[in-house]
Amino acid sequence: MxxxxxxPVAPGGVIGILGGGQLGRMLALAAARLGLKAHIYAPAGDNxxxxxxxxxxxxxxxxxxxxxxxxxATDVITYEFENIPVAGVELLAEQSCLRPGARSLQMAQDRLxxxxxxSALGIPTPPFANVEREEDLSAALKQVGLPAVLKTRRFxxxxxxxxxxxxxxxxxxxxAALGNAPCILEGFxxxxxxxxxxxxxxxxxxxxxxxxxxxxxxxHVLRHSHVPSGLHRQTGHEAVSMACRLAEALEHVGVLAVExxxxxxxxxxxxxxxxxxxxxxxxxxxxTEAACDLSQFELHVRAVCxxxxxxxxxxxxxxxxxxxxxxxxxxxxLAREPDTVLHLYGKRxxxxxxxxxxxxxxxxxxxx
Amino acid sequence: MxxxxxxPVAPGGVIGILGGGQLGRMLALAAARLGLKAHIYAPAGDNxxxxxxxxxxxxxxxxxxxxxxxxxATDVITYEFENIPVAGVELLAEQSCLRPGARSLQMAQDRLxxxxxxSALGIPTPPFANVEREEDLSAALKQVGLPAVLKTRRFxxxxxxxxxxxxxxxxxxxxAALGNAPCILEGFxxxxxxxxxxxxxxxxxxxxxxxxxxxxxxxHVLRHSHVPSGLHRQTGHEAVSMACRLAEALEHVGVLAVExxxxxxxxxxxxxxxxxxxxxxxxxxxxTEAACDLSQFELHVRAVCxxxxxxxxxxxxxxxxxxxxxxxxxxxxLAREPDTVLHLYGKRxxxxxxxxxxxxxxxxxxxx
Numbered sequence: 001m002x003x004x005x006x007x008p009v010a011p012g013g014v015i016g017i018l019g020g021g022q023l024g025r026m027l028a029l030a031a032a033r034l035g036l037k038a039h040i041y042a043p044a045g046d047n048x049x050x051x052x053x054x055x056x057x058x059x060x061x062x063x064x065x066x067x068x069x070x071x072x073a074t075d076v077i078t079y080e081f082e083n084i085p086v087a088g089v090e091l092l093a094e095q096s097c098l099r100p101g102a103r104s105l106q107m108a109q110d111r112l113x114x115x116x117x118x119s120a121l122g123i124p125t126p127p128f129a130n131v132e133r134e135e136d137l138s139a140a141l142k143q144v145g146l147p148a149v150l151k152t153r154r155f156x157x158x159x160x161x162x163x164x165x166x167x168x169x170x171x172x173x174x175x176a177a178l179g180n181a182p183c184i185l186e187g188f189x190x191x192x193x194x195x196x197x198x199x200x201x202x203x204x205x206x207x208x209x210x211x212x213x214x215x216x217x218x219x220h221v222l223r224h225s226h227v228p229s230g231l232h233r234q235t236g237h238e239a240v241s242m243a244c245r246l247a248e249a250l251e252h253v254g255v256l257a258v259e260x261x262x263x264x265x266x267x268x269x270x271x272x273x274x275x276x277x278x279x280x281x282x283x284x285x286x287x288t289e290a291a292c293d294l295s296q297f298e299l300h301v302r303a304v305c306x307x308x309x310x311x312x313x314x315x316x317x318x319x320x321x322x323x324x325x326x327x328x329x330x331x332x333x334l335a336r337e338p339d340t341v342l343h344l345y346g347k348r349x350x351x352x353x354x355x356x357x358x359x360x361x362x363x364x365x366x367x368x
Numbered sequence: 369m370x371x372x373x374x375x376p377v378a379p380g381g382v383i384g385i386l387g388g389g390q391l392g393r394m395l396a397l398a399a400a401r402l403g404l405k406a407h408i409y410a411p412a413g414d415n416x417x418x419x420x421x422x423x424x425x426x427x428x429x430x431x432x433x434x435x436x437x438x439x440x441a442t443d444v445i446t447y448e449f450e451n452i453p454v455a456g457v458e459l460l461a462e463q464s465c466l467r468p469g470a471r472s473l474q475m476a477q478d479r480l481x482x483x484x485x486x487s488a489l490g491i492p493t494p495p496f497a498n499v500e501r502e503e504d505l506s507a508a509l510k511q512v513g514l515p516a517v518l519k520t521r522r523f524x525x526x527x528x529x530x531x532x533x534x535x536x537x538x539x540x541x542x543x544a545a546l547g548n549a550p551c552i553l554e555g556f557x558x559x560x561x562x563x564x565x566x567x568x569x570x571x572x573x574x575x576x577x578x579x580x581x582x583x584x585x586x587x588h589v590l591r592h593s594h595v596p597s598g599l600h601r602q603t604g605h606e607a608v609s610m611a612c613r614l615a616e617a618l619e620h621v622g623v624l625a626v627e628x629x630x631x632x633x634x635x636x637x638x639x640x641x642x643x644x645x646x647x648x649x650x651x652x653x654x655x656t657e658a659a660c661d662l663s664q665f666e667l668h669v670r671a672v673c674x675x676x677x678x679x680x681x682x683x684x685x686x687x688x689x690x691x692x693x694x695x696x697x698x699x700x701x702l703a704r705e706p707d708t709v710l711h712l713y714g715k716r717x718x719x720x721x722x723x724x725x726x727x728x729x730x731x732x733x734x735x736x
Contacts, residue, residue, distance in 0.1 A: 037419055051421075308700070310706045335675050339661060357379075365683065
């Protein structure tokens with residue numbers, strides 16, 4: 001077996017998906033519409049993706065025997081999240097075709113590698129510096145300035161593993177609070193808004209791209225994505241173009257979501273600063289299933305299975321809103337609203353802040 | 369347990385679906401998007417719906433023990449086809465909430481009952497007469513005229529169980545060829561085109577309706593559905609209105625698909641004649657998943673689960689085309705086409721004429 005698929009995974013084939021949450025579930029649903037079978041691999045727990053999959057494996061991500069069996073039972077393997085242990089990734093990449101590949105994962109797993117990589121491609125980023133030892137702190141501060149944000153290099157998501165600091169004293173405290181783990185110190189950016197570029201790249205290097213959403217966060221968790229974003233047309237094109245450049249350099253196969261800060265000066269000039277990327281389908285692309293002919297989930301499945309990637313078309317302006325925790329209990333009121341596409345994830349327990357579903361309000365037919 | 373749901377089936381609940389084919393599969397996919405679990409019940413065979421379901425039961429439709437267990441494991445039960453044996457229907461209706469209910473099934477299972485019922489509601493039909501005994505043949509012929517179509521009253525679909533007759537001799541031969549089974553003789557209608565009305569009715573009596581597609585058949589099997597239909601606006605409204613009248617009289621809960629012949633005179637006046645109805649999602653409504661914000665599958669799931677039924681909105685003109693038998697092997701070429709939503713059913717074997725998938729070409733934004 002090699003890490004390259006010689007031919008596309010035909011209908012009836014099996015796509016392996018690491019991760020049993022809502023993203024794995026929506027990938028499995030998209031695979032089903034193309035006549036493909038989904039096999040979900042996830043550790044024990046509430047795995048809503050299992051309910052829509054042809055097969056599932058309940059095992060830890062470092063269970064080598066289970067990973068071997070999973071690789072043997074699938075035609076191609078992808079994932080719904082990027083924090084898979086490196087040993088597991090290497091094993092799967094040897095045994096099967098893992099897409100997106102090792103390079104995308106390696107970069108996505110380390111904030112320092114990720115920003116260094118983007119920066120080397122000429123993609124503007126906020127100032128950043130590495131923090132591995134106590135003595136790195138003051139050097140980093142000098143380089144980056146204040147205020148700044150200290151983030152663990154690994155395993156951060158939704159604002160976890162990061163702290164904002166306003167002076168050197170806070171910086172030392174923050175680093176201690178993060179367990180003296182390898183960190184990156186980033187200059188705090190006073191941005192106008194946040195946007196993301198969501199693109200898909202095929203094994204043949206061709207890309208398909210979505211319109212750029214503007215993303216509103218609350219407590220570091222995505223709350224709304226608005227399309228169109230309200231950005232200048234040229235700024236939107238730049239975001240997409242930078243995402244394509246990243247995908248190309250990563251030899252990425254699948255959906256790539258790239259988050260940017262948008263800075264705007266008094267004259268209205270807009271500038272994009274790279275924040276981070278996800279080598280997978282992304283929460284800020286959920287509106288695509290409601291407002292486009294092809295969703296990010298379908299494009300990801302198509303890309304990793306070696307299928308063609310037509311350019312998706314958006315038919316409506318829209319706003320996607322996440323349902324967090326108890327908000328899912330409003331499902332009856334939401335189900336009553338016209339022009340609203342509701343999507344619930346089938347999770348058992350509505351813990352506070354947990355992503356339980358989302359809905360997309362279709363506004364007017366596409367305006368921009 | 370009663371045949372009425374006191375409250376809606378909440379997310380996390382289980383919808384039972386009788387039948388494991390593509391309709392059951394698409395219902396299961398729609399249920400999943402609402403956070404509902406699907407439990408499929410079907411006899412052994414190629415059951416592509418199993419691949420996307422939370423649970424499945426492989427058993428015959430007259431296996432009482434299995435039906436009891438199925439009823440106990442589900443919150444509401446629906447079906448993808450109407451030819452379920454009456455004993456099974458009665459058992460399920462007693463044990464659980466079966467939707468659409470016994471009346472819709474009873475009428476749909478007997479072409480004579482169906483046409484009599486429609487006719488009694490003032491819905492125009494072609495002339496028809498009952499044929500149960502040899503001596504009924506000539507009386508029926510007198511009543512109906514020639515040419516005519518002899519159809520078995522039960523278990524016909526896609527042109528199976530019917531024969532066109534041009535004289536009395538052919539009629540006797542046709543009846544013998546159909547095994548002297550109870551039949552209906554219908555006057556042959558020289559129609560301009562065929563259309564269908566697809567509506568959903570909730571347990572509260574409220575309805576939601578789709579635009580009427582014009583349906584092209586080949587060898588009695590649906591080939592294309594076109595939306596808009598090209599009918600006069602008023603004719604389209606009449607079709608929808610007659611379907612709603614039928615649903616009301618049947619106390620139907622779920623999607624109801626009603627097929628009509630369209631007659632047009634030289635002055636362009638259009639007349640609708642009722643052909644038949646299906647108490648379920650229908651092949652001529654598959655375009656709704658690609659061209660509307662809410663599909664027929666979602667509306668059926670919503671209706672049988674007691675959820676609200678917002679009026680769906682169509683955003684594109686479109687044509688849906690069935691992929692029959694070997695045609696599914698063109699999947700790569702179809703997957704390459706822009707503005708085309710492809711849906712494959714994951715069936716194992718592409719037998720001649722078998723429905724293997726469909727695709728919907730999105731034309732321009734909604735025109736009419």
